[in-house]
Amino acid sequence: MTFTYQYARPALAVDCVVFGLDETDLKVLLIQRGLKPFAGTWALPGGFVAMNETVETAAQRELEEETGLKKLFLEQLYTFSAVNRDPRERVVSVAFFALVNIDDHKVKAATDASNAAWFSVADTPSLAFDHDKILGVALERLKGKVRYQPIGFELLPTLFTLSQLQFLYETILEIKMDKRNFRRKILSMNLIEETDQIEQDVAHRAARLYRFNKKRYNTLLKKGFNFEV
Amino acid sequence: MTFTYQYARPALAVDCVVFGLDETDLKVLLIQRGLKPFAGTWALPGGFVAMNETVETAAQRELEEETGLKKLFLEQLYTFSAVNRDPRERVVSVAFFALVNIDDHKVKAATDASNAAWFSVADTPSLAFDHDKILGVALERLKGKVRYQPIGFELLPTLFTLSQLQFLYETILEIKMDKRNFRRKILSMNLIEETDQIEQDVAHRAARLYRFNKKRYNTLLKKGFNFEV
DNA sequence: ACAAAAGTGTTTGTTGTACACCCATGC
């Protein structure tokens, strides 16, 4: 079966930049291409948009198919439409960026047989198509956004310590922050709430665990509150 | 001539939200549709993307064709892909938002024979397709962005008074600002420079004219400067 | 001389920044 149109149409695809954070740095999820073009090269997960789905749905579906990731924070990033970005034919791609808690979404390591792996963003291989560029735009967006919207929590487990949260900002923004000032500021927003639990299995004093209060954030938003770290 | 593909493809279009500012309020540029569907209804200027152009190029081309506007500040906004957003067939549209100095770009008034006109954003008619939604997203983006990036100047003539600049922020953000504080803050950034010219033909004391120094802005950016009004 | 908008400083409160030590726990 084929489809015929009066005017030429670009193919429409989606690509996803999935960020995760581990104990050492910011990671991005890549897949190794099995098919031409760029067979064997690492690339962003993605694929073509079907006729009965939005680009958002397509992005979610592709991510799940290629990496098993489900129900994650996914946001439209930018649409890339350079005429020759795909050597086969004209493909316009809507890029998304996603944040996940890396522990909840372990994929197989780069060294095994699988073709999906987390790479440190500071140390990614050269990617297929214009994916290096897409990754660059995503990183910029993440840096710009994490400071003014409480999206960083998507990278952490439900319960987290204040040190983990500070590490998150220090890693993404590539700056050092003062521990006391950071705590004072973040707690004064009343967006994260103390739990009665503490860290387990650490070789030093266990830190208190906190949780992000999304309900409260929505309430404050309506009153004109501005998140800022 | 026709074009045949192995898989179905959505058509790809662009739509532009063009903002202008006059003495009274924020305006948006609309065109009245001549063809079905929605013949006679007001809509955002836009059209289909050709195979040899990026979506950015297409947006610029369509704007020039439909409204005569050239060389303006144009930025990708969002890609709209709801399955039924166009009643004819599946069309995915990449929306742009643009800022122009309305005096340099007079289009014919809504009342005459022409089919392009400026409407107050506070008082737009119901638009074709999902264009009401696109306009809403564009407004949000404008409000969010104008405060942290010096894009407001695109809405003003090259030479402007501080009162005009203040009026711009007050109008877009829908807030009142203190004249003395506003002046102090904006001048302390060293981004706008005094000229030796003053307003002409006003029935009161003429205000000094200023100009935005883009070069200086780029220099400051590199040093890690943050614009904020 | 009056109407209209331009232009100008000071005070007070709020927020950000810099900085160092004791505490609790596991080994």
Next chain:
DNA sequence: GCATGGGTGTACAACAAACACTTTTGT
């Protein structure tokens, strides 16, 4: 008992907010 990170307060500087009158110009 020591190594490791957890947790805490204060002083000073910078910035934001509130506020009213004089000046200039055209009619």
